[in-house]
Amino acid sequence: MSEKINVRYVAKLARIALTDDEVDRFGAQLAVLLEHVEALGKLDVGAVPATAQVLELANVTRDDKPAPCLDRDTVLGQAPRTQGAFVRVPRILAE
Amino acid sequence: MKATYEAVVGIECHVELKTRTKMFCGCANAFGSEPNTNVCPVCLALPGALPVPNGVAIEQTVRAGLAFGARIPAYSKFDRKNYFYPDMPKNYQISQYDMPLVQGGEVRYWLEDGTMKRCPLVRIHLEEDTGKSTHAGSGDGRIAGSLYSLVDFNRAGVPLMECVSEPALHSAADAVAYLASLRRTLMELGVSDVKMEEGSLRCDANVSVRLAGEAALGTKTEIKNMNSFRSVQRAIESEVDRQISLLERGERVVQETRGWDEANGVTHPMRSKEQAHDYRYFPDPDLVPLEIAGDDVERLRVGLPELPWERFERYTRAFGLGSKQATQLIDTPSLARYFDRVVNASSNPQQSANFVLGELSRLANDSGVAVADSKAEPEGVAELIVLVEARTVNSKIAKELLERMWRNGGSPKAIVEDEGLAQTNDADEIENLVEGVIAAHASVVADYRAGKSNVIGFLIGQAMKASRSKADPQLVSELMKKRLR
Amino acid sequence: MKLVDRSAFDVARDVNARRLSAREVTDAALAQADAVDGQVGAYLRVEYDLARAAAARVDARIASGERLALAGVPLAVKDNMCVIGTRTTCASRILEHWTAPYTATAVQRMLDAGCIPIGKANLDEFAMGSSCENSALGVTRNPYDLSRVPGGSSGGSAAAVAAREAAIGMGSDTGGSIREPGAFCNLVGFKPTYGRVSRYGLIAFASSLDQIGPLTRTVRDAAMAYDVMSGHDPMDSTSLPRAVEPASRALPTDLRGLRVGIVREFDLQALAPAMRTIYERAYAELESLGAALVDVSLPTVDYGVATYYLIAPAECSANLARFDGVRYGLRVDAADVGTMYEQTRAQGFGPEVKRRVLIGTYALSSGYYDAYYVRAQKARTLAAKDFAVAFGACDIIASPATSCPPFTLGAKSDPYSMYLMDYYTIPMSLAGVPALSVPCGWVREAQADLPLGLQLAAPHFAEPLLLGAAHAYEQATGYSARVSPAAAGSATGIEEPA
Ligand SMILES: [Mg+2]
């Protein structure tokens, strides 16, 4: 299942800018890890169900009851950039 | 030739549920609050905060599914849908991928002429809404050309139900009728305000065309930014025309997302498949699975109200109402329930519909109070209908009575008796009135006799006035004509 | 015995009895931090005001007649747990200046029970690492040998307790991040059953694996801390709704009747001879306390590291997406939002975090999801089944906690060799079972005595049994009693390591 990772594509998805240097270094390190991970291919998991959570819990829900919100000054006070009552971000190029 | 093409449309609706609190936290789910006031560590995705699902939102989604006759799988779960957007705090949306709460089902809808149709659903799943961005700096509020955006997170985390139809609608009119039925149903269930103008109902359309009779689907485009039923209708019509012209010119339809430009009446490309996202769905490890017990499903199924299409059939078939009146009633669930009570007490569906959609709706319009919230009890209205039918009161008195009932309630029968408002059907008494009018207006009578037949209206009016409107207008008219002959 | 040497049990007993004030204990802990933390570097910040205010509150509560389970006990809080009004950084540039507006449930429970928050402790950035060297904000050294790492990721909490700057350290364990620094710092490092301790307010690394637990100098202290911090929390959907059986009430002093599983696949021959001797002795010690050693098998245990290094990064790739420069934390300004994200995250995250986000993103991406992520989830099912089967034949499992003693700073530069550090601890994390490390002796390396830990694991919810066994072992062997040179040297000063 192993092939060369397209580090640039993955970094784009993860929204992390990488230098050329980092692309090479991470590429090589991830390749080493994937080589080790290949071992999982030896496990016979055909009929095995996937485990997302080891807990045997289901249907944990909340009553539709209001709880206190954060104070707006706290919310805006944390934001790196605000304008009026809003959080401000640079222009959005595409969806 | 357009006639040789068939449109294929699927509709995806996002519906904000009308819960008190958000999907995964206790912040108020309210439209129109001051920006960034309904937020907490959870819906703002502060480090360390965790989601806990709103049980009512889950139940409402299941109810919606049951209303559409869908299957409620025994097992369901939440997944993370990963993409970055400034108004989505976690940069993933908690949604449902391969195990939605609701599978299958169908929406029954009817066209203006009353034809009943069905559109199968693929699924309904539950997710969370994003915040709202205002794009600034370009002057027109659009994202293109804007310099920066301002984000309000109040809407972030509001429960959102996504209803996906099969591509089984074949015209813009069908699509709108489908949407209207979906909307009525959700309103009847009380799960959402379904207001397109407030964004509690939003929809996208998948549109393709193919040669009539062909089985394979054509390449589809996804249309976004439609803000009313009318724009849905126009956008689909315009897109179908565009695709047909492309094909007729021997060109290809490109799979892409297109935005509806309301002002210019055209769709325009937003992003193509090449830029499509890699959403990396995976089960949300912060949440545990949902196992909906059969008993709970049955309890919810039994508790369902009469559904809009069932009501439509009852109104048109059992009551004999026209499609238009039936639809008008059904479009406001509280009005339909009111109407049902009037019919129940009056046994006169047609007159009940006339009253409810006529005078009562006018009063509601003028006063801004819904019919169901007025002081006029449906049983009182029914009483009035009986009085009118029995010609105990005439229409003018009836109107006055209705206005009084609207303001103060009360029984029209009692008012009529107390105030002696019953219609006078006594021929002798009316004859006396007619005589009096003729005597008092000799010149008008002369005009009439000279051929100006339209002055009779004046004479009848005078007789009615003399009776303080109580005289049976029909009888007055008959006797007046007879006497003047 | 100096005030700072006292166990949490002793402190709480004496403060409740008003033989000692929380204020005195707090001043002693702060003074110890002033004296030794320049060398040890356990804390990213010592919270003087917070600590003194908490001490005053505890003294007032005691004076009003309340009894508090952890009255006046100095606490080190790993800096990935939110404490309202304090900076909570995850040892990352991206959160370096972020102040939490709320407190984690587990921390709140400790504070409500009378703990004094002395400071926020260093960690590997976002708890990703096994040495504490991945911190972007400070260097932490092992109090038993300042040239060596304290282990990770809860290295700061471990070092603080080993250097007597706190009696209890709160850590979080995803694949061994409490147990390994526990072993490296001669402490009890305890990871409860997944779901026992609320994760609300713990800044997530890998949600399905993260679990908060204590680092202490005695098993009794660990049990007391566990009793306080555990229990259902409606703010965490994965918090277990079942009642917690208190673990600190009755701690046995022998192991009669206990079946201790020795895992066939954990071959001691693979260890350095000096270490092998220690673990052979540890197993014999268990036996001499009355335990029956039984041979058990965890057939898929060798797949643990590979499984873990797909699942944990996959979850973290989404968990860390919220650090985007929009609502809080670091923002690197740019002309458009996409560039802002990419630059903020490039400058805000260190290399290990980037590596894991990248591998996780890859494992979930279109075309690789089934081959990597789903396969790892299936392997996890097998890992959990391994334990279920093994616990049919034994009551607890004993193994080494680490494959080597504490190593020198900078010794492991290759990421994968660092990942292998978690070989013994990862399987229990995958299965969600409770596990701890308890001091089991010393190996001599480069003129230093280096601590080793024995790992014990038990079935889900068997915390009392697990802590009881560890207590009996600790009482009989006494390895935990040895004070770290850094702590002991506080009166005379510490020599800078070469
Ligand atoms: Mg959606």
Ligand SMILES: [Zn+2]
């Ligand atoms: Zn909220």
